[in-house]
Amino acid sequence: MINNTEHDLAMESALENLARSDRAEPDAAFEDRIWNTMQQLPEQRIAGRRRKKSTAWIPFVTLACVGLMGFIVWMPMLSVDMDNLDKVASAPEDDFSADFLLSSFDAMDMLISDADEIDQSLDFLELQIDANEFELATNSTWQDLGGSL
Amino acid sequence: MDEHIAGRELDDQQGAAAQGQADELAGLVAEAARGDGQAWSELIERYGRRVYALAKSRLRDSDQAEEVAQAVFASVFQHVSTGRYTEHGQFEPWLFRIAMNRIRDQIRRDARRLRIDGRPVQTLAHESASPPTVGDPGQLRLAIESMSEADQEIISLRHQAGLEFKAIAELLNEPVGTLLARHHRALHKLRNLLSVDAKTGVSHD
Numbered sequence A: 001m002i003n004n005t006e007h008d009l010a011m012e013s014a015l016e017n018l019a020r021s022d023r024a025e026p027d028a029a030f031e032d033r034i035w036n037t038m039q040q041l042p043e044q045r046i047a048g049r050r051r052k053k054s055t056a057w058i059p060f061v062t063l064a065c066v067g068l069m070g071f072i073v074w075m076p077m078l079s080v081d082m083d084n085l086d087k088v089a090s091a092p093e094d095d096f097s098a099d100f101l102l103s104s105f106d107a108m109d110m111l112i113s114d115a116d117e118i119d120q121s122l123d124f125l126e127l128q129i130d131a132n133e134f135e136l137a138t139n140s141t142w143q144d145l146g147g148s149l
Numbered sequence B: 001m002d003e004h005i006a007g008r009e010l011d012d013q014q015g016a017a018a019q020g021q022a023d024e025l026a027g028l029v030a031e032a033a034r035g036d037g038q039a040w041s042e043l044i045e046r047y048g049r050r051v052y053a054l055a056k057s058r059l060r061d062s063d064q065a066e067e068v069a070q071a072v073f074a075s076v077f078q079h080v081s082t083g084r085y086t087e088h089g090q091f092e093p094w095l096f097r098i099a100m101n102r103i104r105d106q107i108r109r110d111a112r113r114l115r116i117d118g119r120p121v122q123t124l125a126h127e128s129a130s131p132p133t134v135g136d137p138g139q140l141r142l143a144i145e146s147m148s149e150a151d152q153e154i155i156s157l158r159h160q161a162g163l164e165f166k167a168i169a170e171l172l173n174e175p176v177g178t179l180l181a182r183h184h185r186a187l188h189k190l191r192n193l194l195s196v197d198a199k200t201g202v203s204h205d
Helices: A004-023 A031-078 A085-091 A096-140 A144-146 B004-032 B037-059 B062-081 B091-117 B139-147 B149-160 B165-172 B176-194
Strands: none
Touching: A004 B139, A031 B004, A031 B037, A031 B091, A096 B004, A096 B139, B004 B037, B004 B062, B004 B091, B004 B139, B037 B062, B037 B091, B037 B149, B062 B091, B062 B149, B091 B149, B091 B165, B139 B176, B149 B165, B149 B176
8 A cells, every 4th residue: 555655755756857857958058048148138238228328319409499499480570670560561471470460560550540430439329329218218108009009 | 752852953953054055045146246257157057957947847848948047047137236136045035936927927928929829728638648657757747737827836846946845935925834735735636647656657547
């Protein structure tokens, strides 16, 4: 009668043999290959760091882009002479910003000059409306309304 | 009484030997951390093939097993040489934990690839035509492969990696008693799978 311990020992022995054959499987250069892999690592890390440092150009390029954008957007506005609109009118035809400013100034002038006339017209209209309302309130009685029906 | 005293002396001697080995390993790791090439060679010599055998038993592929062994030592080298690993007498469990993580990653990658390719996974031990025997490494390997993941893990860590149960307990964060019981059950299952007379090595059906 074979007990479990003997079974286990036989099984463990077989497993140890299997493990021994697995460990003996790689060739003699196995350890050298591991060592070589490890030796290559520091170089890779240094190369990685260098790649990281090369991102220092990003803020400078961003600033340059922002500056360029500012130049493109604001320079046409700065070229408008606010004191002399005739000079503005002589701006190149393809300069949309200058045209826009010029038309805006004209519209503003028109509005300012016509403002008094518009105010007077509005006052007159309000007076007429008030007079009509008063007339309607005093002259129109219930009897007049019934008679008309 | 004399036997009891002799037993205690034996335990003390074994404990002292284990402590001596741990101190020696700690010294070796410390030298490796200082960049001593000889210490690294010694560590590779000591653990390289054990890591390989562990990976081979789980991955069943020599090339992948060697790649895993290289990746494990590369990782160990990075951690130790940059001071990210601090020696607390747990170098061995730490190294094999890295190995197990790498192996699991590789198994996941293989499983994903198999799903994409649609190839059959593998043939199991009981599908084999010839009766399995303990002495046949191929049959034994197939029998292990047909066991559950937990059983394969304990068998490969104990035998292929050659770890003590204490180290396995530290690696898997489980009590030693649990692992001993699991190992015993795994051996029993393996024996049943192989249907073998352990003493004579004659197989039954």
